[in-house]
Amino acid sequence: MSEERGRLAAYWERQLERLDEIERKRALRLPTWRTRKRRRTLSVLVLTGNLILIIGAATFRSQPSTLFVVCWFGGCVVAGGSHYLLRILTGKMSGGFSLRLDEREREWRHRVTFVSYQILVVLMLIAVFYSLIIADTEDGGVRGAMMACALLVTGTTLSGVILGWTLPDDDPEDFDEGVAPA
Template sequence: MSATTLIDRYEDFRTRRFLRHEAQTSKWLTGWRTRSRRRALVVVLIALFAGLFATAAGSYFSETITLAWVGLVLLFLPVWTILQIVSSRQSDAPRLALDEREIAERNSARSIGLTAVQWLLLVPILALTWGTTFDGIDHRALAYSGGTAALTALLLGGCLPAMILAWSLPDPDPDDFHPENTHPDDHQELA
């Protein structure tokens, strides 16, 4: 009897759950699974993130700009969900559900996302830290502006791996979308 650790059991559970979810969503939005459509979604997300950063900075000057930030987040959610569906959630897939090449691509994209979030968070952190030393500024507005900028940086860092993979992955094989090519016992060894 092999001794499995709690982490191994969790990885098996996570892989089974991922594969079930992937089986449910694999036939959704098949027309959007092309490289050009995925890239269009990535461009929309880049524009939304630029808007989120701009409104985060602008919220220091006007409280009404805060509504624009919330509106952009509400636009972000469906675009992000669609991108995750059409890119098969490879960026957050468990290692047991990926082959060696996919794991290497995912890990590289995750590394870039982590580096980006570290650098992007420096701006609001420095603004919030040094901003408190000045008496002539609105500290409440600075806190809100810095908080929304930090939240936007975290969102971007979390989304960046999926955006990178969606941009760079080739078009899927058209035969992958035919129901007769899937078998209900696929990946049964993990069940």
């Protein structure tokens, strides 16, 4: 039993080291974008992409129309690409383990996670009510599932959006000393 535990602990340490290495590489990307203005722009783009996804889900029918396809894939590209860049700019706070964060970062992350969880719950309630309203229409189940999917994607991107909107600018001294920002 202890040998198995030792292997699991060693595996866990290797995973943490791998994630730290990825974070060190990611922290060096886009150094000129690490401003509040850029993060806020990306936050707005993520929300815009999510809104496009929701519009696509609302227009879904049994035979997908051109509007649905454009909205669904366009929203995925806009929201997905912006969210990826936003995660790079918010650093380990948006994707790292809580143990690896300092107290300030942990406090930001917990606050943002709680707020985004509450909003996600409200979005899922909206999806339930939407599904109930359209239940008697043609393909109501599939349309409700598409809306739930769009709202779930929106809810899962909210923590990064809130972090991107609220984080202050990085300290310029971090760049002068050669230390990568978090």
